Amino acid sequence: MGAAHGHRLHYHGHSPVHRWPAHLKVLGLLGFMVVVVATPKEWFAAFGVYLVVLGAVVALSRVPPTYLLKRLVIEVPFLLFALLLPFVAQGPQIEVLGLTVSEHGLLAAWGLLAKGTLGVLASLTLAATTEPHDLLAGLERLRLPAQLVEIMAFMIRYLDVVTDEMQRMKVARTSRGFSARNPTHWPVVARSAGALFIRSYERGERVHLAMLSRGYDGRMPRQGHR
Amino acid sequence: MSVPVLDVRGLAFAYPDGHQALYGVDLRVEQGERVALLGPNGAGKTTLVLHLNGILTPGRGEVTVSGLPVSGEHLREIRRRVGIVFQDPDDQLFMGTVRADVGFGPVNLGLAGAELDRRVMHALDLVGMADYADRPPHHLSFGQRRRVAVATVLAMEPEILVLDEPSSNLDPASRRELADIVRSLDVTVLMVTHDLPYALELCPRSLILHDGSVVADGATYDVLTDDALMRANRLELPFGFDPRTIGTP
Numbered sequence: 001m002g003a004a005h006g007h008r009l010h011y012h013g014h015s016p017v018h019r020w021p022a023h024l025k026v027l028g029l030l031g032f033m034v035v036v037v038a039t040p041k042e043w044f045a046a047f048g049v050y051l052v053v054l055g056a057v058v059a060l061s062r063v064p065p066t067y068l069l070k071r072l073v074i075e076v077p078f079l080l081f082a083l084l085l086p087f088v089a090q091g092p093q094i095e096v097l098g099l100t101v102s103e104h105g106l107l108a109a110w111g112l113l114a115k116g117t118l119g120v121l122a123s124l125t126l127a128a129t130t131e132p133h134d135l136l137a138g139l140e141r142l143r144l145p146a147q148l149v150e151i152m153a154f155m156i157r158y159l160d161v162v163t164d165e166m167q168r169m170k171v172a173r174t175s176r177g178f179s180a181r182n183p184t185h186w187p188v189v190a191r192s193a194g195a196l197f198i199r200s201y202e203r204g205e206r207v208h209l210a211m212l213s214r215g216y217d218g219r220m221p222r223q224g225h226r
Numbered sequence: 227m228s229v230p231v232l233d234v235r236g237l238a239f240a241y242p243d244g245h246q247a248l249y250g251v252d253l254r255v256e257q258g259e260r261v262a263l264l265g266p267n268g269a270g271k272t273t274l275v276l277h278l279n280g281i282l283t284p285g286r287g288e289v290t291v292s293g294l295p296v297s298g299e300h301l302r303e304i305r306r307r308v309g310i311v312f313q314d315p316d317d318q319l320f321m322g323t324v325r326a327d328v329g330f331g332p333v334n335l336g337l338a339g340a341e342l343d344r345r346v347m348h349a350l351d352l353v354g355m356a357d358y359a360d361r362p363p364h365h366l367s368f369g370q371r372r373r374v375a376v377a378t379v380l381a382m383e384p385e386i387l388v389l390d391e392p393s394s395n396l397d398p399a400s401r402r403e404l405a406d407i408v409r410s411l412d413v414t415v416l417m418v419t420h421d422l423p424y425a426l427e428l429c430p431r432s433l434i435l436h437d438g439s440v441v442a443d444g445a446t447y448d449v450l451t452d453d454a455l456m457r458a459n460r461l462e463l464p465f466g467f468d469p470r471t472i473g474t475p
Contacts, residue, residue, distance in 0.1 A: 133322035153322065157322070207317050210312050213305055214331035214382065215306065217302075221321075221333040
């Protein structure tokens with residue numbers, strides 16, 4: 001409560017990276033990603049260079065590396081899939097640490113791991129150093145269609161409201177003896193999700209009414225309005 | 227008499243599913259009055275409110291605001307004149323900063339630059355939230371969000387302020403602060419509420435809406451002390467509260 005900077009992915013700071021204009025950061029991230037994805041996976045040294053560049057930006061932003069690393073766990077399900085590849089892929093087999101694995105699979109897994117991790121890390125750095133509000137203003141400066149920017153703005157605004165609502169529903173469920181471990185209770189989760197959807201939909205209607213009441217005519221004021 | 231700020235005549239409305247919510251509502255609110263609209267849940271209060279700025283269109287009857295009929299060609303001006311503060315501030319505050327949110331209405335009215343800034347800061351000053359102009363609204367406390375929601379409407383310089391359940395979910399201090407703000411405003415107020423002590427404190431006059439029609443209209447003190455009327459309309463004073471011990475304000 002009361003913090004001026006509250007998004008969970010955002011790390012408050014005043015470093016040069018925090019101050020760079022948001023639209024340049026977005027373009028930078030986009031460029032970086034294109035280069036990373038386009039690099040052949042056999043160029044091992046190149047990925048080292050990318051990591052060093054990214055590391056330098058992180059160091060400059062003074063966001064603690066542990067802060068970013070903790071948030072990297074979002075990548076885990078994706079990595080599990082990558083780990084499977086060496087065992088299921090076809091082609092010549094090689095032996096690594098006493099296990100026989102597919103050479104193609106191993107290389108593909110490395111590619112996924114390296115590119116995925118760099119991508120997630122770079123995106124997290126952008127999120128950590130840019131307020132959601134500035135990010136939207138940046139996208140607007142990049143001439144992203146206004147409707148898309150508005151949809152994103154509403155998403156950011158109501159994400160916390162809907163998450164809170166979901167949390168309250170979860171507490172209410174648990175208070176009445178619900179257990180997520182019990183498969184016979186699972187249909188309840190589906191019904192809760194449905195209820196949450198309806199509630200969000202109705203909230204959307206109420207927000208629209210409130211907007212109309214203040215003279216909304218289909219065009220939003222610019223996000224950057226101060 | 228002068229032209230009333232709000233004049234509702236024979237307003238009837240049925241929802242598309244056939245549910246008749248209003249059966250011929252008549253009410254007048256004069257310039258500078260503060261009027262409470264009381265009534266049990268499901269009496270049609272919210273439906274009535276949504277007619278005041280043309281969100282809903284009457285099935286029969288008409289609504290005029292300072293002489294201007296609520297109808298298609300005047301909607302923009304009507305929505306400037308009638309400022310509705312909805313019950314859940316999260317429905318009303320959707321921009322990235324308090325300033326942008328308070329500016330939303332005025333921008334829609336075509337204001338910009340210095341005049342826009344003046345309106346926004348003035349409205350925030352009126353509710354004591356000027357220091358929070360650059361905060362994101364969802365990081366404020368509930369009471370602060372309610373006050374900002376009031377400012378979003380005040381920034382449009384309305385002729386009548388319509389408050390839907392202004393005291394709901396507020397802690398006693400926030401409730402009192404909001405009362406102080408409402409009293410300090412030089413604007414006509416229509417307040418929809420279940421909070422009867424609040425109605426007595428703020429509004430000299432009260433209306434009771436029940437089953438889609440106005441069944442009582444008089445001094446708040448008289449309405450709240452008419453036991454038969456109160457019982458007939460499912461209205462109850464909170465435990466320990468008796469207007470008679472306070473006396474006529």
